[in-house]
Amino acid sequence: MPEVIMPKMGDAMEEGTLLKWLKSEGDEVSEGDPIAEIETDKVTLELEAEDAGTLAKLYAGEGDEVPVGEAIAFIAGEGEEAPEGGGSAAENSGGEAEAEEGDTGDSGDSGGGPRATVTLSDGDSENSPGGEAGANAEAGSNGQYRASPIVKRLARENDLDLSRIQGSGPAGRIVERDVKQAMEDGSAQKASGGEAEDPGSKQQASEADAKQASAGTPKSEAPKPTGEDGTEIKPLTKMQQVVASRMSQSKQEVPHFYVTVEAEVDALMALRKQLNSSLEEDGVKLSVNDFVMKACAAGLRKFPNLNALWTDEGIETHEQVDMAMAVALDAGLITPVVKDAGRITLSAISAQAKDLAKRARDGKLKPEEYQGGTFTVSNMGMFGIENFSAIINQPQAAIVAVASISSRPAFDDEGSVVARSYMKLTLSADHRIANGAEGALYMAEVKRLIESPMNLVV
Amino acid sequence: MAETKTYREALREGMVFGMEDDENVVLMGEDIGVYGGTHLITDGLYDQYGPKRVMDTPIAEGGFVGAAIGMAMTGMRPIVEMMTWNFSFLASDQIIQNAAKVRYFSGGQVKVPLVIRGPNGGGVQLSAQHTHSLENLYGHFPGLKVVSPVTPNDVKGMMITAIRDDNPVIFLEAGALYGTKGEVGEGDNAVEFGKARIAREGSDVTLIAYGRQVNLCLRAAETLEEEDGVSAEVIDLRSIRPFDEQTIIQSVEKTHRAVAVQEQWKWFGVASEVAAIIQEHAFDSLDAPVMRVSGAEVPAPYARNLELAAFPSEKMVANAARKSLYIEEK
Numbered sequence: 001m002p003e004v005i006m007p008k009m010g011d012a013m014e015e016g017t018l019l020k021w022l023k024s025e026g027d028e029v030s031e032g033d034p035i036a037e038i039e040t041d042k043v044t045l046e047l048e049a050e051d052a053g054t055l056a057k058l059y060a061g062e063g064d065e066v067p068v069g070e071a072i073a074f075i076a077g078e079g080e081e082a083p084e085g086g087g088s089a090a091e092n093s094g095g096e097a098e099a100e101e102g103d104t105g106d107s108g109d110s111g112g113g114p115r116a117t118v119t120l121s122d123g124d125s126e127n128s129p130g131g132e133a134g135a136n137a138e139a140g141s142n143g144q145y146r147a148s149p150i151v152k153r154l155a156r157e158n159d160l161d162l163s164r165i166q167g168s169g170p171a172g173r174i175v176e177r178d179v180k181q182a183m184e185d186g187s188a189q190k191a192s193g194g195e196a197e198d199p200g201s202k203q204q205a206s207e208a209d210a211k212q213a214s215a216g217t218p219k220s221e222a223p224k225p226t227g228e229d230g231t232e233i234k235p236l237t238k239m240q241q242v243v244a245s246r247m248s249q250s251k252q253e254v255p256h257f258y259v260t261v262e263a264e265v266d267a268l269m270a271l272r273k274q275l276n277s278s279l280e281e282d283g284v285k286l287s288v289n290d291f292v293m294k295a296c297a298a299g300l301r302k303f304p305n306l307n308a309l310w311t312d313e314g315i316e317t318h319e320q321v322d323m324a325m326a327v328a329l330d331a332g333l334i335t336p337v338v339k340d341a342g343r344i345t346l347s348a349i350s351a352q353a354k355d356l357a358k359r360a361r362d363g364k365l366k367p368e369e370y371q372g373g374t375f376t377v378s379n380m381g382m383f384g385i386e387n388f389s390a391i392i393n394q395p396q397a398a399i400v401a402v403a404s405i406s407s408r409p410a411f412d413d414e415g416s417v418v419a420r421s422y423m424k425l426t427l428s429a430d431h432r433i434a435n436g437a438e439g440a441l442y443m444a445e446v447k448r449l450i451e452s453p454m455n456l457v458v
Numbered sequence: 459m460a461e462t463k464t465y466r467e468a469l470r471e472g473m474v475f476g477m478e479d480d481e482n483v484v485l486m487g488e489d490i491g492v493y494g495g496t497h498l499i500t501d502g503l504y505d506q507y508g509p510k511r512v513m514d515t516p517i518a519e520g521g522f523v524g525a526a527i528g529m530a531m532t533g534m535r536p537i538v539e540m541m542t543w544n545f546s547f548l549a550s551d552q553i554i555q556n557a558a559k560v561r562y563f564s565g566g567q568v569k570v571p572l573v574i575r576g577p578n579g580g581g582v583q584l585s586a587q588h589t590h591s592l593e594n595l596y597g598h599f600p601g602l603k604v605v606s607p608v609t610p611n612d613v614k615g616m617m618i619t620a621i622r623d624d625n626p627v628i629f630l631e632a633g634a635l636y637g638t639k640g641e642v643g644e645g646d647n648a649v650e651f652g653k654a655r656i657a658r659e660g661s662d663v664t665l666i667a668y669g670r671q672v673n674l675c676l677r678a679a680e681t682l683e684e685e686d687g688v689s690a691e692v693i694d695l696r697s698i699r700p701f702d703e704q705t706i707i708q709s710v711e712k713t714h715r716a717v718a719v720q721e722q723w724k725w726f727g728v729a730s731e732v733a734a735i736i737q738e739h740a741f742d743s744l745d746a747p748v749m750r751v752s753g754a755e756v757p758a759p760y761a762r763n764l765e766l767a768a769f770p771s772e773k774m775v776a777n778a779a780r781k782s783l784y785i786e787e788k
Binding site for chain 2: 148149150151152153168175176177296453
């Protein structure tokens with residue numbers, strides 16, 4: 001069945017927003033034709049048709065947020081007809097009938113029409129584990145469940161995760177007695193609720209944590225707005241939500257330690273000038289950051305613990321350095337990745353970095369281009385910052401914060417006062433993965449490479 | 459001091475209280491004088507007050523209700539008997555077009571202090587032209603007050619309030635309960651309109667009714683207590699318009715479940731209004747959809763067994779409550 005489904009474009013992606021249909025119902029499409037623009041928490045992408053035929057049915061409307069794996073359209077081959085109201089709706093007919101009965105609690109979602117079908121359906125039977133219709137399937141993979149209004153209120157007030165409660169009402173509706181039972185045994189308490197004392201619920205608490213983080217909501221309880229004159233509420237964009245939750249999580253969970261070095265960059269600046277003038281014809285212009293990224297990547301060869309990821313099975317060290325670079329956008333922060341930065345040439349790093357940064361600002365990065373980094377460099381030199389320390393980009397082990405270059409008087413070998421340029425670099429590392437000495441030795445190596453920049457071009 | 463009296467006696471006592479209080483209070487209706495009333499509500503009053511205050515009328519509802527409206531507009535306070543509320547259809551133009559609207563039409567200058575009373579609903583095998591419940595019909599029209607007392611104490615107290623009211627009051631008596639007994643307050647026990655009565659306290663489900671269905675709900679509540687350990691609260695609305703939303707909302711906020719019971723047909727009935735009000739104001743307290751128990755969608759049958767089958771039963775109420783509690787029906 002050639003359904004067009006909401007693709008999963010990142011590990012954390014749970015749903016995407018259908019920004020715009022590029023084709024209309026009834027249009028002919030060929031394989032590879034862009035048919036819609038999809039916005040995820042990080043990027044905007046064009047979704048291409050994987051089948052040829054007639055775009056027979058659009059299940060999602062513009063602006064709809066659609067869970068990953070849900071059908072958003074149906075492409076019909078010759079003589080084929082779109083299934084009524086969405087591909088998977090028929091498989092869930094039990095649920096549909098219940099909706100017609102008038103479950104006021106859910107009527108907003110299930111009042112019929114194409115949108116409702118999309119939210120109700122559970123994706124292909126192939127996609128939903130077990131694939132069984134009915135109560136369990138409803139409460140299943142995409143977090144859909146039925147609950148009475150009082151249950152929803154109790155969940156709000158007591159910070160309960162309803163997706164963990166098995167409903168005993170009609171069609172699996174979660175009713176008051178279910179939620180009371182769950183409150184008694186603490187099985188649905190979210191971590192931030194703070195009421196679950198039961199040690200057995202720790203595992204669940206961390207799951208809830210992870211779930212909340214991936215849902216992108218900052219979970220600490222923020223104060224209510226003052227509502228005073230001259231104030232304005234700006235709701236968080238998806239990207240801001242993700243950045244906020246990642247950063248909070250990292251600062252809360254990862255024991256950071258910091259190591260700062262100061263590198264003299266006169267030789268680097270001279271070499272850069274020389275290279276840029278000789279490469280001008282090729283259109284290459286190396287930035288200071290390109291050298292720093294190369295130095296950081298090259299330095300990691302001897303420090304596998306810093307080119308590593310914290311995983312649930314242990315520390316995963318990487319031979320290849322996939323260097324993420326922090327790019328500030330109006331909408332937030334993104335870290336596109338220069339692949340294999342330890343081995344490729346400076347000019348290759350430069351070209352990739354420039355392209356990635358530009359497309360990051362245009363919101364045109366593909367998910368694989370901002371995922372999978374093993375180490376990050378964050379450069380604020382262009383802002384005249386003397387020194388700063390960065391927050392580790394989880395699950396990576398470390399990040400280097402690059403400050404601006406400044407000149408000051410120094411003594412040369414003869415004892416004369418000369419002008420020299422310096423730059424401060426600060427490593428933030430995960431103390432669970434690396435120790436302070438490792439960090440210090442690594443930064444010394446980076447300093448050495450920056451101060452002897454010829455090492456970076458051979 | 460409260461004394462045990464029948465619903466009929468209490469109702470008569472309420473009217474007598476009004477007649478003693480104000481000589482403009484007069485009674486009108488078919489056979490209410492010499493004969494004492496078809497349901498013996500006015501028994502003895504003709505002898506006591508004479509033909510000027512207890513008036514027999516021709517069988518012409520439109521005429522005598524119209525006359526009563528005119529009397530009320532000019533200073534009298536008539537109490538008109540409908541032999542049964544079904545017959546009020548003949549006077550409905552007078553009631554709806556004039557009684558309900560004159561005060562509004564006149565910018566408040568002319569009041570219509572009129573009580574129209576009589577047995578409403580069924581239960582005594584009087585078949586389709588004598589049996590139906592009309593509270594939703596009259597409750598629909600602004601300008602009319604509609605009340606439906608079920609206890610002897612309330613029927614007296616609400617009659618006193620109705621007589622004192624400067625607006626037309628549709629006074630719906632529980633005809634099948636004229637002979638039932640209860641304690642009735644002495645003297646002026648006026649019962650305010652628009653205040654529901656909690657007939658039984660409970661914590662698990664709220665049963666909402668009025669008129670004789672209240673008694674049904676009380677029995678169902680006993681059954682639920684005994685058989686299921688369920689504590690049902692029973693609310694007697696007493697007054698259809700004005701309507702006591704707060705008592706219902708507060709109860710549902712406590713119990714999280716509601717069953718609205720009415721003898722009239724299901725569609726467009728008072729129970730629908732109850733359900734709507736609950737979902738508007740107590741939505742976040744609901745654990746189950748509000749259930750409705752109503753009469754069968756047929757003209758009321760004459761045969762005893764069919765009549766019983768056409769009206770809500772204790773079992774239907776108990777099962778609706780069980781359904782809202784997600785426990786097995788019996």
